[in-house]
Each structure stands twice: as structure tokens, then as C-alpha cells.
């Protein structure tokens with residue numbers, strides 16, 4: 001099956017490394033563990049949004065746009081990668097962040113400012129509305145704005161993860177590896193949607209399990225299915241039964257979005273101390289906490305191989321110092 005991929009701008013460091021986590025695997029005594037290092041994609045500390053932005057920025061340029069507008073939480077990794085992409089391409093950038101300005105400027109928020117993005121606080125107003133107003137202001141100033149939705153999760157963004165699966169399958173063939181399960185943090189759904197579609201395109205036979213960060217499983221599944229289907233249509237891929245491939249686990253929502261609990265704390269410390277790899281407090285710490293718990297419950301056999309897809313985010317760590325160490 002040969003999809004028709006749109007143009008992209010290449011600024012990600014690809015392929016990202018695929019590594020074994022031998023010490024963590026041994027410590028947990030479960031399946032063989034691998035990690036896909038999308039925390040190493042470049043763009044001011046990297047992350048999964050970089051692959052999405054290669055297609056989103058190309059689309060912005062194709063439409064003659066010169067100013068990127070997007071939105072996220074206070075410590076949004078997506079906003080920081082968008083700010084970096086804008087700087088790299090010589091585009092303007094406005095970010096609409098949730099709530100009000102915090103007292104300390106740290107983590108991704110600090111990086112946004114260093115990268116030259118204009119930061120706006122949504123307060124209690126709907127973020128899409130604030131983005132629309134900023135777009136209007138940019139038009140009045142003579143610019144051509146391009147609005148990127150939350151998490152970069154539309155057909156353009158998801159396309160980045162269709163291609164990421166092609167990249168993974170090539171690495172697996174080269175290293176003669178077979179992966180039974182992929183575990184990935186899933187929130188706005190674009191990463192998982194692209195991966196699920198990409199598994200069909202690339203012939204990946206394993207299962208993809210999204211660990212939900214902040215949505216009830218049924219809702220996230222519906223969102224991922226809709227986006228995967230729309231992306232298939234966009235790439236000219238014939239209608240596929242994608243819904244059966246979408247697996248979501250919402251057992252690890254904990255205290256809510258960006259609330260660090262024991263699950264995240266243990267996972268972050270364990271992976272840091274056994275592998276020298278930094279996870280993040282909001283997404284990968286939670287997803288790895290879920291994987292560790294599933295291993296302890298015996299969800300996998302020792303003969304199986306599990307790949308943890310590191311989606312980045314460690315730039316947020318300093319903002320969570322108080323809840324990570326005592």
C-alpha cells in the first residue's frame with residue numbers, strides 16, 4: 001500500500017535511536033524492553049510534536065503563512081516545539097497557554113520565552129477563541145497566521161506518526177527484532193492515530209497500547225479512531241478497519257492532568273537511575289508508570305518484547321521539582 005504523503009520540511013533528527021533497556025528489563029523481571037527515543041528529535045529538547053510539525057509547518061508555508069499560533073497547558077511541550085520550529089524557520093509565533101501566568105518562569109515556559117514566542121494567558125476563556133482573536137490581530141498587522149490545534153493533532157500532525165511507523169519497521173528489520181507491544185502516552189490522540197494507521201501501512205504486526213493521560217478510554221478511542229480515519233482519507237489510503245486496532249488503558253489518570261503522584265515519581269526515578277534516561281512528569285512518567293504496573297501484574301510474558309515510545313517532555317521537569325524529589 002503506497003500512501004500519498006504530503007510535503008514535509010525536514011528539521012527533525014531522524015531516525016531516532018531504538019535502544020534496549022537492559023537494566024530496567026532485568027530489574028522488572030518481565031518482557032524484554034526497548035525504547036524509541038523520540039525525546040531526541042531535536043527542536044529545543046525534542047519530543048513527539050517535532051514529527052507532527054514537519055508536516056504542519058510545510059502546510060503553513062504552502063499556504064503562504066508567516067505566523068504560527070497554537071495552544072496548550074502552562075508546561076506544554078507542543079507549544080515549546082512549535083516556538084522552536086517557528087524560530088528555526090523564521091516565522092512568528094504566538095502561544096495561548098491555559099489559565100494565568102504562574103509566579104515562576106521555568107521549564108517549557110522559560111524556553112518559550114527564550115525562543116522568542118509571544119505568550120498569552122487564556123484565563124478562563126476558551127483557548128480556540130483566544131487563538132482566533134490573535135489570528136485576527138496578526139491579519140490586521142499584515143501577517144498571515146496559521147492556527148495549529150491542541151497537540152498538533154490533525155491529519156497533518158498524525159501523518160508524522162504514520163511515517164514514524166515506517167521508520168520503526170525499517171529499524172526492526174535491520175536489527176532483526178520483533179516487537180509484540182508498543183506502549184505510548186496518549187492525550188490529544190494524534191500520535192496514537194498516526195501510529196495505528198502507520199502500523200497498517202508499514203505491516204507492523206504488534207499491538208499498540210495507548211496509556212491515556214487525561215481522558216476516559218472510550219472518549220479517547222473515539223477521538224483516535226476519527227483522526228486515524230480522516231488521516232487515511234487524507235493520504236489516499238483505502239478505507240480500513242482501524243477501530244479494532246485502537247487500544248486505550250485509562251487506569252493511570254491518577255490525580256488528573258499534570259498532577260504528579262507516586263506512579264509517575266517511581267517511574268521517573270527508576271528509568272533515570274537504571275538507564276540514565278529522563279522521562280517527563282506529565283506524559284511519559286505516567287505512561288511508564290502504567291507499563292511498570294502492567295509488568296508487575298503479569299500482563300506480558302517473559303518471552304515477549306515491549307517497546308516504550310518515548311515522546312519527550314523532559315524540559316518540563318524543573319517545573320515539577322517539588323513533587324519529584326523531597
Ligand SMILES: *Cc1c(COP(=O)(O)O)cnc(C)c1O
Nearest residue numbers: 077187188189190191283311313
Ligand atoms: C503531547 C505529548 C504526548 C501526547 O501526544 P498526543 O499526540 O497529544 O496524544 C505524549 N508525550 C509528550 C511528552 C507530549 O508532549
